[in-house]
Amino acid sequence: MQETIERLDRHLLLDWYRRNRARSAELFELIAPEEFYGRPIPLRHPFAFYEGHIPAFSFLTLNERGLNERPIDERLERLFERGIDPGSVDDAKRHERDDWPSRDEIATFARECDARVERALAHARIEDPSVPRLVRAQAAYTILEHEQMHHETLTYIVHRLDQAKKRRVAQTFEDRAVPARAMRTVPAGIATLGADPGDLAFGWDNEFGRHEVSVAAFDIAAYPVTNGDWLAFVEAGGDVPPFWIRHDGEWRLRGVFEELPLPRSWPVYVSHAQAEAYAAWAGMRLPTEAEYHRAAFGSVAGERPHPWGDEPPNRHHGNFGFRRFDPEPVDEHPGGASAWGVYDLIGNGWEWTATPFAPFPGFEPMASYPQYSADFFDGKHYVMKGASPVTAVEMIRRSFRNWFYRDYPYMYAKFRCIA
Numbered sequence: 001m002q003e004t005i006e007r008l009d010r011h012l013l014l015d016w017y018r019r020n021r022a023r024s025a026e027l028f029e030l031i032a033p034e035e036f037y038g039r040p041i042p043l044r045h046p047f048a049f050y051e052g053h054i055p056a057f058s059f060l061t062l063n064e065r066g067l068n069e070r071p072i073d074e075r076l077e078r079l080f081e082r083g084i085d086p087g088s089v090d091d092a093k094r095h096e097r098d099d100w101p102s103r104d105e106i107a108t109f110a111r112e113c114d115a116r117v118e119r120a121l122a123h124a125r126i127e128d129p130s131v132p133r134l135v136r137a138q139a140a141y142t143i144l145e146h147e148q149m150h151h152e153t154l155t156y157i158v159h160r161l162d163q164a165k166k167r168r169v170a171q172t173f174e175d176r177a178v179p180a181r182a183m184r185t186v187p188a189g190i191a192t193l194g195a196d197p198g199d200l201a202f203g204w205d206n207e208f209g210r211h212e213v214s215v216a217a218f219d220i221a222a223y224p225v226t227n228g229d230w231l232a233f234v235e236a237g238g239d240v241p242p243f244w245i246r247h248d249g250e251w252r253l254r255g256v257f258e259e260l261p262l263p264r265s266w267p268v269y270v271s272h273a274q275a276e277a278y279a280a281w282a283g284m285r286l287p288t289e290a291e292y293h294r295a296a297f298g299s300v301a302g303e304r305p306h307p308w309g310d311e312p313p314n315r316h317h318g319n320f321g322f323r324r325f326d327p328e329p330v331d332e333h334p335g336g337a338s339a340w341g342v343y344d345l346i347g348n349g350w351e352w353t354a355t356p357f358a359p360f361p362g363f364e365p366m367a368s369y370p371q372y373s374a375d376f377f378d379g380k381h382y383v384m385k386g387a388s389p390v391t392a393v394e395m396i397r398r399s400f401r402n403w404f405y406r407d408y409p410y411m412y413a414k415f416r417c418i419a
């Protein structure tokens with residue numbers, strides 16, 4: 001029996017790794033070759049870094065640190081080990097360098113990392129209860145979800161490239177009337193935040209410490225704030241969202257691959273600071289993480305794994321999983337509404353909460369990536385929940401938490417208000 005489970009897991013993990021690598025390759029192919037060392041977002045490394053970082057991280061985490069294998073190239077492993085999240089453009093200057101390896105050198109190194117990682121996933125003892133990094137195959141899952149997070153990072157960096165510098169992926173776009181503003185009442189109750197290790201095949205360290213929070217009743221917007229809603233705020237002197245462009249007196253949206261007439265019925269993507277400013281202007285506020293949980297997962301009969309219930313996430317529930325790159329109207333997925341009739345809680349953009357990113361009770365840094373969360377418990381990052389169009393389906397789980405600086409403007413993050 002043990003053997004059967006073991007073989008099945010390997011097959012799944014190896015297949016997942018290959019799918020991830022194929023998606024990374026597709027994303028890199030969107031970038032014009034002369035932009036390989038380009039850095040459309042000054043707060044992030046150039047594309048070249050990510051081409052090396054993703055496989056290097058996988059190799060370091062699984063093979064070298066998990067399985068004690070010998071290095072491939074210590075210089076490149078050090079160079080590509082970690083990304084950056086500086087607090088300012090000035091701060092980012094410390095990380096600038098002009099000696100990135102050639103594209104060929106990076107590709108050769110990446111191929112070697114891939115070969116070693118695939119061999120380990122296929123044959124090595126990747127699950128070992130006596131090695132902290134290998135408990136329940138932690139290192140293997142870490143590298144798989146890590147790469148998927150980078151698919152999202154890469155997409156929003158590609159988003160910032162001029163249209164002439166990237167290949168376009170064809171998509172259809174739909175806009176319609178903005179749904180009438182509606183509030184839903186969520187009664188007082190318990191929100192269960194976090195998970196216990198036994199609840200999940202894998203979770204990041206910040207997800208652990210399952211605990212209950214008692215939440216008072218509140219009224220929450222049935223839909224996230226749309227571009228159409230935000231127009232009134234701009235007219236009242238509010239900030240212009242980072243994805244909007246003014247062209248010949250008209251507002252337009254910067255989509256991933258093209259500029260569009262502003263789609264009024266799509267969620268507006270803004271920074272946490274902008275979301276808070278809007279909520280204050282509207283006489284409301286952002287939900288806390290616990291309130292988001294109540295709105296999303298609560299029901300009269302108790303809490304559920306997803307807003308729509310028990311069913312595994314699929315295309316009827318929301319805009320996630322790389323089905324498309326850009327948003328959809330906020331009322332596109334009635335099948336994904338929560339028990340209280342709150343739409344679009346998972347997908348179509350992460351959702352900002354009012355909660356600073358902090359550890360749950362009993363937090364312990366994870367063995368396979370101890371800096372993953374701990375480096376960001378600084379009171380300056382805020383929790384986001386849900387998913388964006390380019391968030392992997394594997395990361396859609398109740399306990400998953402994302403976080404960013406309050407003024408980071410590039411994320412696919414939407415919000416809604418609470419009265």
Ligand SMILES: [Fe+2]
Nearest residue numbers: 053057083146
């Ligand atoms: Fe990374």
